[in-house]
Amino acid sequence: MQQFAAAEQLAAEALRASRTDAAAISILARALLAQNRGGEAIAPLEKAARRGNDPGIETLLAAALSGAGRRAEAIEQLRRTAARRPPFLPAFQELAGQLAKAGRLDEAIAAIESGVALAPEAIDLQVDLARLHLAQNQRGKARAILSRAREAAPGRPEILTELARVLLLDGEYASAADTYRLALAHRPDDALTRADLAACLFEMGERAAGDANLRSxxxxxxxxxxxxxHALAASSHGRFFFRPSAVAKFLQGEPV
Known part of the structure; x- marks a missing residue:
């Protein structure tokens, strides 16, 4: 949080010198949003949006409105921004995210699909679309999208982790484990991916390797x-502990 507070202070100083500095307004808004103070960013963003024609500012304004509990206004703002041409792709992502948070997954998927239609090469949109399909348990659609995205961008860890998740849910544990390992080759410090790899290893009966990855x-x-x-308890080859303290000791390599 300290770095966001520092960014807020620097942006505020820049705005004292020039109240119309769009870059400083953007930095200030992002810093406030990161500190869960989006409501404070609304006024400067609204002024900047009225002055200019900046889809980035408009998208930040929508995020601030949502953070202040004004999601309906945020969605309407994002629909207007997404209608711009040339398209501003982050607006489609933010719109889909807001719709998904409101439980409107079909509309969220439609929003991302409209962005993909305008920019079929946009890998980030494809990954977001796959995640939304996965949220609806449409694993076949998610797998097809992620497989195509992997061919287009084979080194993207987020594609690999999402594809591995689909494989894990489909019970293809060996393929999922191999895919998680590929993702970890790019991001070896990704603890969540390593925990998911451990879940695959438990399902494959490789308890020692699963334990080692969970501890790591x-x-x-x-x-x-x-x-x-959860990874320990949910797996058919995992472990169950009655006390949380026992789990913590086990994962720290201490006697239970």
Whole structure:
């Protein structure tokens, strides 16, 4: 949080010198949003949006409106911004995200699909579309999109992790584990991906390797204790503990 507070201070100083500095307004808004103070960003963003024709400012304004509990206004703003040409792709992503948070998954999918139709080469939109299909348990659609995205951008870890998740849910544990390993080759410190790899290994009966990966994940991110506990308990070849303290001791390599 300290870096966001510092960014807020620097942006505020820049705005004292020039109140119309769009870059400073953008930095200020992002810093406030990161500190869950989106409501404070609305006024400067509204002024900047009225002065200019900047889809980035408009998209930030929508995020600030949503953060202040004004999601309906945020969605309407994003629909207007997404209608711009040339298209501003982050507006489609933000619109889909807001619709998904409101439980309107079909509309969220339609929003991303409209963006993909305008920019079929946009890998980020394809990954977002796959995630939305996965949220509706449409794993076949998600897999097809992610497989095409992987061919177009084979080194993108986020594609690999999402594809591995589909494979895991489909019970293809060996393929999922191989795909998680490829993702970890690009991001070896990704603790969540390592925990998901451990879940695959447990399902494959490789308990020692699963334990080792869970312990490694927890060392890198202690906040993953709940995820690690689930991986241990949910697997058909995992482990069950009656006390949370026993799980923590086990994952730290201590006697239980």
């Amino acid at each position: 994940a927890l060392r890198g991110s202690p906040g993953l204790l709940g995820r690690a506990t």
